[in-house]
Amino acid sequence: MKSSKRTILGFLLACLAFVAMPVAAQAKPTITISGSTTVAPLATQLAKGYLKSKKCRKNGGCVKFKILQGGSDIGVADVSRGRVTLGMSSRIPKESDPGGIVFNEIAKDALCVATHTDNKINDMTQDQVQDVFSGAVRDWSDVPGSNLNGTVNVTIRTAASGTQDAFDKIFMAPKKTFSGASQKASNGLIEQQLQRDPLALGYLSLAFQKGVHIVNYKGVPCTLRAAKSGQYPGTRPLFLVSRGPASGASKKWINWIRNNKQALRIASSSWVPFK
Amino acid sequence: MDEQYLGIFDESEQASKEEHPTNRRVELMLGALASLVLVFIAGMVIFVFLKGLPSLTGNGISWFGGGGNVDEQLTNIFNSPAEPENYVYELSAFPLLWSTFLISFIAVCFATVISIFSSIFIVEFAPRPLERILEPVVKFLAAIPSVIYGLLGVLVLVPWINDTLITEEMRVSVRYVIQLDGTSVLAGVIILTIMILPIMIAIITDSLRAVPQVWREGALALGVNRWRALRTVSLRAIRPAIVAAAVLATARALGEAIMLAMVTGSIGFAPNPFDGFLFFLEPSRPLAATIIDGAEGLSVEPFGQTMYAFAFILIVSTGLLSFAGWAARKSLSRYSIGAK
Amino acid sequence: MSTTTTRKRKQEAVRQTRAARPKKIKSKDSWSIGDRIGVGLAWFFGLMLCLVAAAITLYMAWKGVSFVNWEIISTSPEASLEQSKTGGFLDPIIGTVLLTVIGAAIATPIGVAIAIWLTEYGRPAPLARFVEAGIEVIVGAPSIVLAIFGLLVFQQGFLSPFSFTAEGGAVFGRSFFAAGAVMSLIALPFVVGGTREALNSIPRHVREASYALGKDQASTIRRVLLPSSRSGIATGSTLGMAQIAGDTAVVVVLLGASLQISPEGDIPGLDVLKGTGSTLTSFVFQNSPAGEGNAPDKAYAAAFVLLLLVILLNLIVNLVTRKGKQVWG
Numbered sequence: 001m002k003s004s005k006r007t008i009l010g011f012l013l014a015c016l017a018f019v020a021m022p023v024a025a026q027a028k029p030t031i032t033i034s035g036s037t038t039v040a041p042l043a044t045q046l047a048k049g050y051l052k053s054k055k056c057r058k059n060g061g062c063v064k065f066k067i068l069q070g071g072s073d074i075g076v077a078d079v080s081r082g083r084v085t086l087g088m089s090s091r092i093p094k095e096s097d098p099g100g101i102v103f104n105e106i107a108k109d110a111l112c113v114a115t116h117t118d119n120k121i122n123d124m125t126q127d128q129v130q131d132v133f134s135g136a137v138r139d140w141s142d143v144p145g146s147n148l149n150g151t152v153n154v155t156i157r158t159a160a161s162g163t164q165d166a167f168d169k170i171f172m173a174p175k176k177t178f179s180g181a182s183q184k185a186s187n188g189l190i191e192q193q194l195q196r197d198p199l200a201l202g203y204l205s206l207a208f209q210k211g212v213h214i215v216n217y218k219g220v221p222c223t224l225r226a227a228k229s230g231q232y233p234g235t236r237p238l239f240l241v242s243r244g245p246a247s248g249a250s251k252k253w254i255n256w257i258r259n260n261k262q263a264l265r266i267a268s269s270s271w272v273p274f275k
Numbered sequence: 276m277d278e279q280y281l282g283i284f285d286e287s288e289q290a291s292k293e294e295h296p297t298n299r300r301v302e303l304m305l306g307a308l309a310s311l312v313l314v315f316i317a318g319m320v321i322f323v324f325l326k327g328l329p330s331l332t333g334n335g336i337s338w339f340g341g342g343g344n345v346d347e348q349l350t351n352i353f354n355s356p357a358e359p360e361n362y363v364y365e366l367s368a369f370p371l372l373w374s375t376f377l378i379s380f381i382a383v384c385f386a387t388v389i390s391i392f393s394s395i396f397i398v399e400f401a402p403r404p405l406e407r408i409l410e411p412v413v414k415f416l417a418a419i420p421s422v423i424y425g426l427l428g429v430l431v432l433v434p435w436i437n438d439t440l441i442t443e444e445m446r447v448s449v450r451y452v453i454q455l456d457g458t459s460v461l462a463g464v465i466i467l468t469i470m471i472l473p474i475m476i477a478i479i480t481d482s483l484r485a486v487p488q489v490w491r492e493g494a495l496a497l498g499v500n501r502w503r504a505l506r507t508v509s510l511r512a513i514r515p516a517i518v519a520a521a522v523l524a525t526a527r528a529l530g531e532a533i534m535l536a537m538v539t540g541s542i543g544f545a546p547n548p549f550d551g552f553l554f555f556l557e558p559s560r561p562l563a564a565t566i567i568d569g570a571e572g573l574s575v576e577p578f579g580q581t582m583y584a585f586a587f588i589l590i591v592s593t594g595l596l597s598f599a600g601w602a603a604r605k606s607l608s609r610y611s612i613g614a615k
Numbered sequence: 616m617s618t619t620t621t622r623k624r625k626q627e628a629v630r631q632t633r634a635a636r637p638k639k640i641k642s643k644d645s646w647s648i649g650d651r652i653g654v655g656l657a658w659f660f661g662l663m664l665c666l667v668a669a670a671i672t673l674y675m676a677w678k679g680v681s682f683v684n685w686e687i688i689s690t691s692p693e694a695s696l697e698q699s700k701t702g703g704f705l706d707p708i709i710g711t712v713l714l715t716v717i718g719a720a721i722a723t724p725i726g727v728a729i730a731i732w733l734t735e736y737g738r739p740a741p742l743a744r745f746v747e748a749g750i751e752v753i754v755g756a757p758s759i760v761l762a763i764f765g766l767l768v769f770q771q772g773f774l775s776p777f778s779f780t781a782e783g784g785a786v787f788g789r790s791f792f793a794a795g796a797v798m799s800l801i802a803l804p805f806v807v808g809g810t811r812e813a814l815n816s817i818p819r820h821v822r823e824a825s826y827a828l829g830k831d832q833a834s835t836i837r838r839v840l841l842p843s844s845r846s847g848i849a850t851g852s853t854l855g856m857a858q859i860a861g862d863t864a865v866v867v868v869l870l871g872a873s874l875q876i877s878p879e880g881d882i883p884g885l886d887v888l889k890g891t892g893s894t895l896t897s898f899v900f901q902n903s904p905a906g907e908g909n910a911p912d913k914a915y916a917a918a919f920v921l922l923l924l925v926i927l928l929n930l931i932v933n934l935v936t937r938k939g940k941q942v943w944g
Binding site for chain 3: 297298301302305306308309310312313315316317319320322323389392393395396397399400401405408409411412413414415416417418419420421422423425426427429431469472473474476477478481482484485486487500501502503506513515516519520522523526527529530531532533537563566567570573583586589590592593594596597598600601
């Protein structure tokens with residue numbers, strides 16, 4: 001190799017070494033968390049809040065958090081094998097989940113029915129929701145309260161999603177969602193669809209309300225206050241999963257999340273807090 | 276007299292290849308390395324196979340058939356009870372298989388044609404400054420993550436298809452079966468073509484450049500014009516490379532998950548060719564996209580096994596594709612440049 | 616009188632030269648319609664390619680460049696509910712560079728070695744076919760399957776030095792090592808493909824000349840064939856790095872997609888490799904509508920920076936493998 005090329009390669013290797021040398025970590029009890037991408041933002045916020053809280057600052061920093069993602073599924077699998085301390089799950093425990101794990105609820109999420117901003121429909125009863133989402137009613141002109149005409153584009157989440165599971169159980173039971181409905185992989189994509197397609201109809205988590213029109217359900221608006229007071233019926237729980245009952249540092253943290261005012265305030269920014 | 280010379284070359288080649296111990300050692304080392312990689316890959320294939328087997332055996336040959344609603348079946352599998360005896364496996368995966376085949380095949384056909392012409396353009400006809408820009412641009416296109424292609428599709432292409440190509444009467448005509456909202460086979464094919472173009476263009480331009488100058492000069496000296504010289508000499512010579520590029524591109528198309536999940540509608544529906552133009556506007560979902568959509572549910576035993584079964588089918592298809600590519604290249608290599 | 620004769624002679628000379636010059640063929644076209652269409656299509660598709668590439672780049676630039684500033688590139692990402700407080704994406708940038716370099720560094724030598732074995736040796740033939748098929752199978756498997764398999768492998772006890780072990784004794788399995796190893800697997804087929812095509816385009820007489828001069832096969836490969844296939848190796852390597860930079864599934868599953876790089880252990884340098892992190896691609900995924908994030912502007916800015924990084928990496932590879940035009944005529 002020519003010497004100029006050797007120097008370039010050497011420079012690159014040096015850069016690599018330089019980039020890979022940050023400060024070494026200190027030792028503290030570590031809470032490792034992995035799992036649902038829905039719960040991850042909440043968990044990260046709560047972790048940050050906990051580290052800033054008086055309890056932790058008094059002891060000079062009490063715990064170290066390591067938060068990863070990977071999906072509810074990987075979270076549950078990891079926690080049941082002991083690879084992580086806590087798992088994050090946005091789906092209700094199923095029978096087929098591994099044994100020995102405990103689902104600790106830390107907050108709730110509300111599901112709102114939403115449409116495009118052109119669609120001025122104000123309120124939908126459960127029957128109406130079931131009719132449209134199951135495909136029995138296919139045209140907006142047949143839906144009372146809507147000012148549009150045209151085929152409804154029903155948008156739901158994918159089959160394996162915890163949110164879809166919750167929607168089915170809370171809103172749709174015993175009917176099934178329309179088999180031809182468009183499936184999207186995340187809240188963001190449904191929001192995207194609702195923003196672009198005037199004929200679309202879907203459901204979103206409480207935190208995703210930008211640029212769409214939220215429909216009242218059973219006469220109750222889908223807001224944080226209504227969900228907190230229990231008036232709004234469409235809520236589902238978010239969990240931190242532990243192996244056996246929570247203990248040690250994780251138990252302290254979960255108690256803090258459930259009881260501390262600061263924690264409840266953090267949770268209420270986009271979710272429904274525990275209390 | 277020619278035979279004499281050929282004999283000398285044969286002998287020296289044989290002597291070069293066999294008598295030197297270093298050569299043998301190098302061959303063994305390289306072979307060992309290749310085998311090691313093969314063992315790892317074989318391990319993965321066996322893992323996927325074993326994990327996916329219950330789904331295949333639970334259905335038998337009807338796994339490949341059609342008839343049911345795939346999404347409903349997948350939901351049932353996801354919700355199966357916890358006891359292993361009661362696991363639900365029923366699946367008729369034809370819509371997914373048809374969708375995978377359709378989207379990948381059409382995309383690769385388009386990509387092959389476009390990449391051949393583009394490569395010719397880059398190597399022969401492009402003005403120098405344009406050529407200097409185009410080559411890095413092509414390689415840069417290959418690096419765009421599939422998420423971004425997916426976003427481009429969702430933000431630009433899908434709404435455009437929804438507003439421009441889909442009319443209300445089209446929607447009404449399929450109203451009780453599926454929805455037309457822009458996510459469609461067409462959107463998937465367009466973006467998939469753009470995604471696999473760079474792979475093919477990069478390999479084909481390299482091969483075009485490597486065609487010996489004398490071959491083309493000979494053709495030109497015979498009075499053939501530039502285009503004909505290219506077509507009859509260079510393109511013929513690089514046919515094995517085109518096949519190799521096409522195989523790599525098809526494999527990439529088969530494995531593309533995230534972009535297709537976002538852009539083709541994520542419904543397990545088999546588009547019906549007899550619907551005419553509507554056919555391209557219908558949503559569907561290929562195998563890889565199904566796997567990525569179901570990634571959240573892998574720990575539910577039967578559901579995970581179904582996903583692994585999908586992966587196994589993809590792997591087998593790619594393996595068959597690779598063998599087919601090798602057979603095609605072998606028959607084409609008589610007129611090509613290289614050694615064997 | 617002499618002037619008239621000279622003029623006449625000059626005119627005669629000119630007439631004769633003109634007559635001697637071959638007449639211009641006044642045919643209507645020397646290119647048939649088919650050929651013209653061919654050239655036309657080549658120009659059409661070539662220009663369309665330029666347009667599409669320009670459109671994509673400009674769109675991403677338009678969406679993202681207004682948010683790219685020095686601050687965003689140099690601060691670490693923070694978790695926050697307000698976009699203004701979410702910090703930058705320094706850690707994802709480091710993650711992308713690290714992963715791409717590790718993956719390419721592992722894949723290139725192994726890929727070149729395998730390609731050499733496939734084209735030059737390749738005995739026994741069935742083994743060679745299976746190796747080739749196996750390598751192409753990697754391209755066809757969705758990267759999430761590769762990631763899950765990689766996770767399974769790296770969660771085995773004997774690989775625990777490559778990630779970290781939780782209190783329960785279970786191996787975590789997620790780290791830069793693990794992700795880098797699987798990423799190199801993803802890049803491998805492209806390196807093999809590019810190198811193989813380059814080696815196959817070297818004419819037979821070059822090898823014969825080398826043997827005739829008394830070199831054995833191994834040194835022919837090393838001294839004659841490899842240097843001339845540099846452009847093919849570079850192409851394969853660049854394509855491979857492109858696949859690495861653009862991959863999300865492996866990052867989410869094998870690297871943890873944690874917001875910041877969290878090193879593991881005490882040895883500087885090694886602790887980052889054993890720790891988890893994220894890349895620009897996973898950052899884009901999480902913050903775009905495809906993920907759960909609510910910061911699409913940052914996502915587009917990150918996408919733009921990613922593309923700049925890729926251009927930079929490509930330039931570096933080109934510089935290192937530059938050579939003059941190889942003529943085998």
